[in-house]
Amino acid sequence: MEVKLRDFNVQIPATGELEASHSTAVTVPSGLRGPQSLAWIAANFSRVKAGDVVARMDPTRQAYLLEMEAFDFNKLDLDKQMQQQKDKTVSQELQVGTQVTSEERELAERFFSEDERVYTKIEIIEQMRNQDYLGAKMDYFDWGLSQHDAQAQAEQQLIELKQQGHKAKIDRYENNLNQMEIIAPHDGLFVYQSGWDGAMPVVGDMMWSGFTIGTLPDTSVMQAKLFVLESEAAGLSVGQAAHVYLDAYPDKRFSGKVSQLDALAKPKDKDSPVNYFQFTVSLDETLPAIMQPGRQLSAKVDAVSLNEVLTVPNQALFQKEGRYWVYLKTAEGFIEQGVEPGQRSIDMTQILGGLNQGDVIALTTPPKRSRL
Numbered sequence: 341m342e343v344k345l346r347d348f349n350v351q352i353p354a355t356g357e358l359e360a361s362h363s364t365a366v367t368v369p370s371g372l373r374g375p376q377s378l379a380w381i382a383a384n385f386s387r388v389k390a391g392d393v394v395a396r397m398d399p400t401r402q403a404y405l406l407e408m409e410a411f412d413f414n415k416l417d418l419d420k421q422m423q424q425q426k427d428k429t430v431s432q433e434l435q436v437g438t439q440v441t442s443e444e445r446e447l448a449e450r451f452f453s454e455d456e457r458v459y460t461k462i463e464i465i466e467q468m469r470n471q472d473y474l475g476a477k478m479d480y481f482d483w484g485l486s487q488h489d490a491q492a493q494a495e496q497q498l499i500e501l502k503q504q505g506h507k508a509k510i511d512r513y514e515n516n517l518n519q520m521e522i523i524a525p526h527d528g529l530f531v532y533q534s535g536w537d538g539a540m541p542v543v544g545d546m547m548w549s550g551f552t553i554g555t556l557p558d559t560s561v562m563q564a565k566l567f568v569l570e571s572e573a574a575g576l577s578v579g580q581a582a583h584v585y586l587d588a589y590p591d592k593r594f595s596g597k598v599s600q601l602d603a604l605a606k607p608k609d610k611d612s613p614v615n616y617f618q619f620t621v622s623l624d625e626t627l628p629a630i631m632q633p634g635r636q637l638s639a640k641v642d643a644v645s646l647n648e649v650l651t652v653p654n655q656a657l658f659q660k661e662g663r664y665w666v667y668l669k670t671a672e673g674f675i676e677q678g679v680e681p682g683q684r685s686i687d688m689t690q691i692l693g694g695l696n697q698g699d700v701i702a703l704t705t706p707p708k709r710s711r712l
Contacts, residue, residue, distance in 0.1 A: 341656070343691070343699045348651050350644035350685040352576050354619070356566035358586075358635045360557030361622070364526065365533070366394060368551045369519040373512050375546045376520070377401075381553065384532045384540070385634065388524040388556070395522040395541075395553055402520075406513035413506040420499045427492035434488060438481040445474035528556030531633045537610035557633050562626045564596065566639050567616040570605040575643035575683070577601065582621045587636040596623040598641060644683045650691040656703050657681065657689050666695065667702035674706040 368376070379398035388394055524530065532540045533552045541553045564584050568576065578601055584594040599622040605615035621639060657679070658665050668677035679694030695701070 341653070341701060341703055343650055343652060343695050343697060343701060345648045345697055346651060348644060348646040348649050348683065348685075348688065348690050349642070350575060350683065351640040352568055352572055352643050354566040354568040354639045354641065356564055356637060356639070357633075358562050358631055358637060359565045359633055360555070360559055361561040361563045363531075363555040363557035364528070365552045366522060366524065366530065366554040366556060368397075368522060368547045368549055368553065370549050372397075372516055372519045372547075372549045374516070375548055376516070378541060378543055378545045378547055378553075380543065381532075381541055382530055384530070384554075385632070386530050388528060388530045390524055390526045392524045393521045394524050394530050397520040397522075397547065399517055399520045402513050402516045406510060406517065409506050409509045409513065413503055413510060416499055416503045416506070420496065420503075423492075423495055423499065427488070427495070430488055431485070431492075434481055434484045438478065438485070441474055441477045441481060445471065445478060522553065524556065526556060529559060529633065531555050531557055538608060539610075559628055559631070559633065560626060562631045562633075563599070563623055564621040564637055564639060566619055566621060566637075567608055568619070568641075570615040570617060572686075573605070573617045576617065576619065576641060577643075580641050580643060581645075582639050582641045584621060584623065584637055584639045586630065587638065589630055592630075594623050594625065596621040644685065644690075646683065646690065649682075650695055650697065651688045652679075652691055652695070652701060653703060654684070654687055654689055656701050658705075667706050668695070669700040669702065674702050677701075 376397040379396050381395040382388065382393075531554055533554050534540055541547075547553070564582075576598070578598050580598045582596050582598055584596060586592060586594075598619055600620040602618045605617045607614060608616050621641075652666060656666055658667075663678065664681050665676045665678050667674040677694055680692040682690035682692040684690070
């Protein structure tokens with residue numbers, strides 16, 4: 341083929357949807373503890389007012405747990421009262437025992453006599469033993485009273501400690517029940533927020549504190565959220581011009597520029613092996629009447645736009661170990677001609693040096709001995 345000057349344009353195709361440039365996140369209340377099951381959610385793209393309930397968690401499990409904790413807390417109250425009565429009874433028994441033993445010892449000391457004219461030696465020894473026994477018994481009751489008070493106090497503290505644990509859970513469940521509803525922070529259009537796997541929230545999903553279930557977008561300024569195949573994203577960069585077409589209005593073209601580009605490609609769907617780069621195009625204008633969040637669109641990004649440059653088909657360009665060449669036709673036949681490549685598209689490559697307009701090159705590897 342003859343090398344000629346021509347315009348060299350590379351457009352990267354992409355698909356995606358409209359989204360608002362600015363939006364308010366609608367999230368699960370930050371004070372909600374533990375995972376909760378979504379019981380109801382307002383319809384996607386529904387108009388809401390400030391203070392409206394847009395989603396509600398299932399309170400059944402929290403109410404049941406609250407009731408069980410309250411039951412255990414009240415049961416400990418009864419245990420506490422029973423333990424107090426038991427401690428009081430034991431304390432009274434020890435006090436009565438102390439009083440009786442004290443009186444017995446006083447009588448024993450009052451009527452004790454070592455006069456052998458009145459008592460035999462055996463009786464005298466028995467009286468002495470009785471005094472020793474009563475003294476030991478008094479020591480036992482004194483020790484019992486001191487130990488009993490400490491033990492009774494420890495048992496009451498243990499019951500109160502268990503009640504504190506139940507009270508903490510009661511407070512948590514009551515707090516959760518007070519935050520089962522998700523409220524719209526202001527007027528707007530309620531739009532579902534997809535999760536990391538691309539799935540929209542549905543009844544039965546598990547929700548955690550701070551989880552975003554939707555947004556209230558500012559529809560006065562819209563932008564395009566786009567995806568391009570990893571294999572087709574070569575040359576895509578921030579600042580490039582883009583042309584956007586709504587699927588519902590294919591005859592209308594909207595201009596914009598690439599404002600954000602992900603550094604890594606990733607699957608759009610959880611179970612898909614195909615990777616895409618996600619990027620954002622800021623639109624030059626917004627038509628609220630037809631531009632609604634979630635509307636599907638396609639786009640083309642001007643990755644390369646050059647006028648009057650030399651280009652060759654990719655099949656005619658060869659390379660090895662960083663060296664590029666084409667087979668140039670000469671009077672003696674085809675020879676390897678080193679070239680300097682520039683921008684590259686799926687099928688064409690710009691040539692910065694090594695060829696001139698009018699040169700003829702081979703589109704495939706020529707025979708080793710070519711004759712004119």
